[in-house]
Amino acid sequence: GRPSAACQPCRISRLKCDQKTPTCTQCIRKRITCSGYRDVSAPRWRDETSRVGHKVQRAKQKGSHFGLDHSTRSHAQIQDTKTGVASSHRQDGGSPHSPVALPPQHLKDVALDFFMCSFIYASPFEPYLPQLYGMKHSTQAILPAIHAAAFATFAQRTRDGNLMKKARSNYSNALLHTNKSLSSPRNALLDETLICVLLLGLFEAVVFKGGQSPEGWTAHTLGAVQLLRLRGADQFRSKTARQLFTQTITNIRTSCIQRRVPVPQEFLDLVKEASPFLDSGHPCIQIGPILDQAATLRSRVAAGTVDLIDAALEVDQGAIALCELIEPNMKFTPKTSEISSKWAYLTMEYHYLTRRHAKVWNTIRMIRMFMHITIWVHSSLSLQRTFQPGETEYCSAVDSYEELLHYRNMAAKKLLELETDLLRSVSCFLEPQSLGGKFCTSARCLIWPLTVLAHSELNSPSARKYAVSCLYQIGEDLNMEQAIAAAKMTREMNHHEDWLHLYHL
The missing domain is CATH 4.10.240.10 (Zn(2)-C6 fungal-type DNA-binding domain)
Structure with a gap:
């Protein structure tokens, strides 16, 4: 209609x-x-993967051919509750990890539907990418870039190697045409070129399986920042261009935190110049300065800097102040055990208006959690060395035994509160019971915080056990090897990967 x-x-x-x-x-x-x-x-999408999968299964049970026509493709309205895909709703009793066979002529359509309706929901791509697909394009790179991301995400969900081959083929094509656009002074400044770079980075993040740093995603992120410099003040004339700028600066901040390096000063200067054109009420803009501070502090921790208690306290206070600026419609509502799901933590869960709001809150919680881990570690080191001759450098700011003990106890208490708040947001990323009650596609953003929580010995045993269980379930529901690998690394106490890039994407 x-x-x-x-x-x-x-x-x-x-x-x-x-x-x-x-x-x-x-x-x-x-x-x-x-x-x-x-x-x-404007063009709109509806996820038809489940319906097509069911139709295919019925055809296979009857022994008939795929008799599907192009009417299975839908451009209807995006629904707020994102459905699963065929692999999660098998009717033949097969394993959820087994791919459902789909007619070849519809693979691209179904992959696009899944990507546009499910995967990019609550991600930075959601506000502009579905509308962009149906428009006239200025470069040859944009369509293969979208198709590469669509095939890759759908291949991951269905564990279909043939789909991943199609994804890599489109990726190579998109990379070729993107490089051509970058070599053209006119095309390099187009919104589509920047979108292609961001999509290529998404592809790298999806295919990254662990065991090494996500170098591909990092390289594309750094390339996108160079484009921001080239585009100058003209890039703020359209809403889409401003969205792209916000997405890119969030990517680079995420990358700096992940690589444990401070945010470059030239990047900070660029953001300062752009601030008059940006929406000051946007959560990514509001949280940006806190992310910059967190990146600097994490780099200092990695470098072995001592006496970081005051610096961590300052960042934590900034994060608390940010919570007061969050709009009322982004607040969450606690639910008691009588009406909560099976994934409620300690008989309670938090309800958010959208999953995007839950991500904003969890970002703040993760920043605060890292700050209090830093406070606990450095206060413990200071307590051990304060009264030993020649070891006073740890206590230049706080040299009282009682004061150090207070900071350590406070940090331990805050970590318990933050882990509880974070785990009570998990159920927000479940599909409705009518659709199976499994984890939805955007639950991939939980992999990073759950891994950090499960790996930290400062968190409670019950929270760590719950986090590992969630990781295994997310891996099973979404066919995400990254979640399974994170859970195994945690249980085996191996050095865990930093999955922060999946959180933002």
């Missing part, structure tokens, strides 16, 4: 929306933030 022009809250609640600006009457009555109104002429 005709797509609805109502705001998102009214569409979800199936209410009649009067479409008044700046907010509709229904949202005023319910005292919630109105999300605004979409362009009904």
Whole structure:
């Protein structure tokens, strides 16, 4: 039927929306933030992978051929509750890791539907990529770049080697045309060229299996920053360009934290110059300075710098202040055990309006968790060395035994609170029970915080056990080898990979 022009809250609640600006009457009555109104002429996607998979299975059971036509392809409205794919809804009793055979002529369509509807949901690509696909393109790189990411993500979900071959073929094609665009002074400044670089980085993150640093993703991230410098002030003229800038600067901050290096000063200068053009209320912009401080502190820890208690406390206070700036509609609501899911932690879970909001909160929690781990470690070192001759350098800022003991006990208490809050957000990344209650695709963002939590001996045994169980379940539900590898590394107490890039993507 005709797509609805109502705001998102009214569409979800199936209410009649009067479409008044700046907010509709229904949202005023319910005292919630109105999300605004979409362009009904823009292309929209619906995830058809489950329905196509079921149809294929029925055809196989009857012994018939795939008799599917192009009507299985849908460009309907994106749904807020993202469904699973064929591999998660097998009707023949097979293993969830086994790929479901799909007709070759529909592989690209189904992979695109999965990518646009499920994978990029709650990611930085969601606001602009689905609309971009149906537009006229200025370069030859954009379509193979999208197809490479779509085939790679769908191949990962279905564990289909043939799909991954298609993904790599499209990746090679996209890389070739992207390099041609970068060599052209005019094409290098296009939004599509920057999008291609970001998509190539996404591809590298998806195919990265562990055992080494995600060098491919890092290289594309650094390349994207160079493009920001070339694009200059003109890049802020459109909404999409501003979204791309925000996504890229978040990528580089993520990369710096992951590589344990401080954010380069020239990058900070670039962000400062761009600040008048950016949305100061956007969560990524608000949290940016805290990420910069966290990257600097993590680099100092990696370099063996001592006496970091005051620095960690300062970053933690900044993170707490940031929580006060979060808009009311992004707050979470606790649910008790009577109405919570099986993945509720300590009989309670937190409900968020969107999974994107849960990611923002978990980002703040992870920053604070790292700060309090630093405080605990450095206060413990100071307590051990304070009164030993020649070992006073650890106590230049706090040299009282009672003061050091207070900081260590406070850090231990805060870590328990943060681990509880983080684990109570896990159920937000589950599909509805009507769809099986499995982890949704965006649950990949849980791999990094769960791995950090499970690996740290400062966290409680119950939390670490719960985190490992979640990792195994995410790996099973999403066919993600990274989650299984993270769980095994944690249980075997091996050096764990830093999966931070999966959190942001």
